[in-house]
Amino acid sequence: MIETAITLDQFVQALHDTLVMVSISLVIGSLIGIPLGILLVVTRPGGLIKNRTFYNILNPIINIIRSLPFIILMVAIIPLTRLIVNTTIGTPGAIVPLIIFIAPYIGRLVENSLLDVNPGILEAAKSMGATPLQAIWYFLLPEALSSLILALTTATIGLIGATAMAGTVGGGGIGDLAITYGYQRFDTFVTVTTAIVLIITVQLIQSLGNLFASKIRRES
Numbered sequence: 001m002i003e004t005a006i007t008l009d010q011f012v013q014a015l016h017d018t019l020v021m022v023s024i025s026l027v028i029g030s031l032i033g034i035p036l037g038i039l040l041v042v043t044r045p046g047g048l049i050k051n052r053t054f055y056n057i058l059n060p061i062i063n064i065i066r067s068l069p070f071i072i073l074m075v076a077i078i079p080l081t082r083l084i085v086n087t088t089i090g091t092p093g094a095i096v097p098l099i100i101f102i103a104p105y106i107g108r109l110v111e112n113s114l115l116d117v118n119p120g121i122l123e124a125a126k127s128m129g130a131t132p133l134q135a136i137w138y139f140l141l142p143e144a145l146s147s148l149i150l151a152l153t154t155a156t157i158g159l160i161g162a163t164a165m166a167g168t169v170g171g172g173g174i175g176d177l178a179i180t181y182g183y184q185r186f187d188t189f190v191t192v193t194t195a196i197v198l199i200i201t202v203q204l205i206q207s208l209g210n211l212f213a214s215k216i217r218r219e220s
Helices: 008-043 052-067 070-076 078-085 090-115 119-127 132-143 145-169 173-183 188-219
Strands: none
Touching: 008 052, 008 090, 008 132, 008 145, 008 173, 052 090, 070 078, 070 090, 070 145, 078 090, 090 145, 119 132, 132 145, 145 173, 145 188, 173 188
């Protein structure tokens, strides 16, 4: 008989909280990060809409946010988190820093994916009289779609790791469970179970991302 301090309901609730944090943060972070990545590509020197001033402002801001470890970022923006959701603990308190953490990360991944697109594609779009917006929507994004899916897959996995770290400061979810019961109460079963669940989840997400990306490459 395995002795553990947690119940099945507690574990299921922790998984639910983690799913909520990852889902909301990924959706909002993508809505912010994907446009950021596009702006980095089109405003850089030689881009579709060259704007050196805008690029030189946006690029360092993204670098600064990305340079901060998630735990430090989470603590640093506590006043902002409290202002937005009126709390700094639990699932709501973790979502704000998760969004701020993942949006620039997605932006940089999207930028790298779009930069891999053959420049001849955009030259062809220009020769056909496409506007910058049309060139982005009808040429650039479709050409980079499989790479973008892999980028979002990587971001999702990074986000899962961040939600686990959020547990160290009362962020809720499976990370909080592992810290509270696995580490502080020396419950090895909780620690091992949490690790196994995270490994399986990451493997599943990566496999699905690879599958979708491969399918799109075959169809294109």
